[in-house]
Amino acid sequence: MGKKTVLFFSIVFLLLINTAPAHAIGKNPSNLYVVKSGDSLPAIAHTFGTTVEDLKLTNGLQSDTVVVGQKLYVPxxxxxxxxxxxxxxxxxxxxxxxxxxxxxxxxxTQLYLGQKLLIPPQRMNMDGQYILMTKEEFKNWLFHHQxxxxxxxxxxxxxxxxSYKHFHGSNHFAMLKGMxxxxxEKMGWKTIAQNITTFPDGKIAVSRPFNIAPEGTIGAKANTTGLTIENVGNFDIGHDVMTQAxxxxxxxxxxxxxxxFRLTPSIDSITYHHWWSLRTGERVLDNGPDYNVKTxxxxxxxxxxxxVSARNNLYPLVSRKMQEIAESK
Structure with a gap:
């Protein structure tokens, strides 16, 4: 850590020690700040003695905009x-x-009773707009955002x-930038098409901001209120076998x-690209001719x-997982 960074933290620490009440685990404090009307990232950063950049890195923010009700980790x-x-x-x-x-x-690591510590939140793994997360990190990120x-x-x-042969275990960001x-350059879209990307190791990348509709050949009707998950791999039979992770x-x-988003698993809420016409952008479900739909x-x-596969295989798994998550709260 550079001298300037150490000096910055020292100044922030002294200011917080003198102005902010100290908390203890037993008193159930929270280091989550709920965004209120009129808030901005610079104002929140100033209040908590941090920077806009650090707020973005610790909360996985893809822009400088905050929304009322959004939860932010703060020091x-x-x-x-x-x-x-x-x-x-x-x-x-x-x-x-x-x-x-x-x-x-x-x-x-030794501590003493009554010692006051500045607790900075952990930073997320970000590269530009991309946020690479585990399942648990994604859960926190999703429910903290509005x-x-x-x-x-x-x-x-x-x-x-x-496909799988292009994934080398640590090249998540390189693959995202390639896409x-x-x-x-080739499709003429504004940025990466998908909102979410999943990888063979089970990692998740929030890619295109959720507040921006996805782009792609599935068509405007599916995209306008859609959220796109792009799963890395070629899952046509005879090619990649999906990892358990x-x-x-x-x-x-x-x-x-x-x-x-308060959705019940069904063909109306969880859709496959295969069910949409490449020519018209209309939903054709299982009735599209091979030349007019993707696999x-x-x-x-x-x-x-x-x-039929979605109803028999994916939807029941999703419903059971929803129940598990609800019971774990």
Whole structure:
């Protein structure tokens, strides 16, 4: 960490110590700030002694706009109690031991009773507008955000190309940028087409902002109130065999999206690209001739790309996951 960064944190820490009340785990404090009418990122950053850039990185924000009701992780001052440790504190407040040590100039993990610590939230894994997450991180991100666009349709696609052979375990951002370049340069779209991308290792990338409708050959009727999930792989029979990690992620995020947008799994709420005419953009379900529909999301996608396959295979899994999530709250 550079001298300027250390100085910045030191100044912020002193200001917060002198102006903000200290909290302890036993008193159930929250480091979540709920956005109110008239708020802006610069104003929120000033209030909590942080920066707009750090608020964006700790909350997975793709723009400088905030929405009333949105929840943001913010730094706060914590007072150490008996039995506390950096591991416990970081786990309780969406931080990390290293972040807390760096923010407070600690060289060791020992704490003392009554010690006041600045707790900075953990940063998310971002590259430009792309946010790479685990399933649990996506759940928090999704339910902390508010969206201005009406969403009634969750679309499932497969990339076909790139496929599994192009994924090397750590090239998530490189693959996203490759897709973005293709969508802009070859297809003439404004940015990457899909809102969400899933990977063979089970990771999730929020790609195109949710408040911007997706683009693609599925057509305007599906896109206007749609949210596109692009699943990396070629899931036509005889090609990529979906990993269990990606399978679990697809079911989980579909369930989370249904809960967030109050959707019941059905052909009207969870749709496959295969069910839409390339020529007219109308929904044809299982009745489209092969020359006028894509196989997407794949003839082997959760047992097939037909409405029967979706009803028998994907929808029951999503419904059960929705119930599990509801029971775990």
């Amino acid at each position: 706060f001052v914590y007072e150490v109690m008996a039995g506390d440790s950096l591991d416990k504190i970081s786990a309780a407040y969406h931080s990390s031991v290293e972040r807390i040590k760096a923010a407070n100039g600690l060289s060791a 969206f201005s666009r009406k969403i009634t349709i969750i679309q499932h696609h497969h990339t076909w190309l790139p 973005e370049n293709f969508h802009i 990606q399978r679990d992620t697809i079911v989980t995020i579909t369930a989370l999206l249904c809960i967030k 997407c999301p794949g003839t082997g996608f959760f047992g097939g790309n037909s409405t």
